[in-house]
Amino acid sequence: MRRDTTPTLLISANDEPTVQVHGAWLTDMLAEPTTMRKLSTLLAGLLAKPNLSWDLTGLTALDHIGAQLLWQTWGKRFPEKLQLEENYRSLFARLEELQKIAIPAPQKAARLPFGRLGGLALNFALHVIAITELIGQLVIDLARFARHPTKGPWKEISANIYRTGFQALAITALVGLLIGVVLSYLSGQQLRSYGGDLFIVNLLGISIIRELGPMLAAILIAGRSGSAITAQLGVMKVTEELDAMRVMGIPIGFRLIMPKVIALAFTMPMIVIWTDIMALIGGAISAQVILDMSPGFFFHKLPDAVSLANYWIGLGKGVVFGILIALISCHYGLRIKPNTESLGQGTTSSVVVSITSVIIADAFFAVIFSNIAY
Numbered sequence: 001m002r003r004d005t006t007p008t009l010l011i012s013a014n015d016e017p018t019v020q021v022h023g024a025w026l027t028d029m030l031a032e033p034t035t036m037r038k039l040s041t042l043l044a045g046l047l048a049k050p051n052l053s054w055d056l057t058g059l060t061a062l063d064h065i066g067a068q069l070l071w072q073t074w075g076k077r078f079p080e081k082l083q084l085e086e087n088y089r090s091l092f093a094r095l096e097e098l099q100k101i102a103i104p105a106p107q108k109a110a111r112l113p114f115g116r117l118g119g120l121a122l123n124f125a126l127h128v129i130a131i132t133e134l135i136g137q138l139v140i141d142l143a144r145f146a147r148h149p150t151k152g153p154w155k156e157i158s159a160n161i162y163r164t165g166f167q168a169l170a171i172t173a174l175v176g177l178l179i180g181v182v183l184s185y186l187s188g189q190q191l192r193s194y195g196g197d198l199f200i201v202n203l204l205g206i207s208i209i210r211e212l213g214p215m216l217a218a219i220l221i222a223g224r225s226g227s228a229i230t231a232q233l234g235v236m237k238v239t240e241e242l243d244a245m246r247v248m249g250i251p252i253g254f255r256l257i258m259p260k261v262i263a264l265a266f267t268m269p270m271i272v273i274w275t276d277i278m279a280l281i282g283g284a285i286s287a288q289v290i291l292d293m294s295p296g297f298f299f300h301k302l303p304d305a306v307s308l309a310n311y312w313i314g315l316g317k318g319v320v321f322g323i324l325i326a327l328i329s330c331h332y333g334l335r336i337k338p339n340t341e342s343l344g345q346g347t348t349s350s351v352v353v354s355i356t357s358v359i360i361a362d363a364f365f366a367v368i369f370s371n372i373a374y
Contacts, residue, residue, distance in 0.1 A: 025066025233333025
């Protein structure tokens with residue numbers, strides 16, 4: 001007659017309470033949710049009864065998982081009254097031996113003085129090396145493009161000009177218009193109290209054309225187009241598209257990096273001009289409301305207030321800012337690791353570093369062209 005292999009527990013109510021263990025206490029049998037839930041409830045109730053007698057002669061099979069359940073119930077020691085066949089005793093003896101092995105406490109790695117500073121310096125050096133390699137490859141690709149312009153990635157350049165230029169016109173126009181209104185409103189109130197209404201043209205013209213216009217355009221493009229470039233390259237790396245391009249012999253720098261740099265170097269001056277125009281329009285509208293200065297008079301006085309050199313400085317900033325944003329965005333996009341967390345961190349770092357680099361570059365421009373009259 002075949003014996004029942006279902007793992008069970010029976011508690012006798014005699015003068016001496018005895019727990020009788022029956023069935024096959026094997027992993028596959030204990031994996032049954034109903035059986036395991038029932039046994040866990042019974043075993044949890046036996047933890048508070050250390051003086052019970054245990055009868056394991058009814059076991060048909062036992063492995064380490066079943067032995068571990070019973071061992072935990074016994075308080076990790078053999079009960080005083082235990083009936084157990086010798087062929088199963090070795091499993092519990094092994095658990096007793098393992099219990100005596102001391103687990104070493106995890107040791108903290110020794111941290112050298114200035115270790116964190118050294119790590120940051122090393123990370124910065126690696127970024128500088130990678131950026132330098134990227135610039136070197138870009139120069140090689142530009143030379144190749146100059147030798148054979150008909151074989152260049154014109155479609156990629158055109159697509160990037162459309163995405164980074166035309167599609168950014170709306171947001172840059174809105175921000176430029178509002179900045180012009182706010183700046184003119186605040187300046188006009190102060191100038192009117194001192195009788196210097198006419199100087200609002202000088203103030204708005206210089207600040208917008210030489211400083212605020214290029215800076216606003218660069219920050220908006222870094223947050224909008226720069227993050228998109230990093231995310232695009234990052235997704236291509238996560239999905240192994242970049243590896244597939246390398247296998248097929250398609251140069252990544254020539255087809256992906258160079259078109260983005262050329263596109264931003266071309267579109268950024270255009271965006272700067274567009275932002276300047278909208279900011280000056282907003283300033284002229286605000287000046288008419290506050291100072292009763294007609295827009296015609298405002299724009300008539302503008303060429304006399306702002307020299308042509310300041311205009312070219314603003315456009316030059318646009319070119320430099322566009323190249324910086326493209327290079328930094330591509331650099332962080334190529335450093336993305338194949339996981340979603342790295343993609344988010346890389347995109348965030350790209351925007352932050354791009355904006356910081358633009359501000360630093362603007363400071364250099366201010367120092368270099370400080371002798372040019374405003």
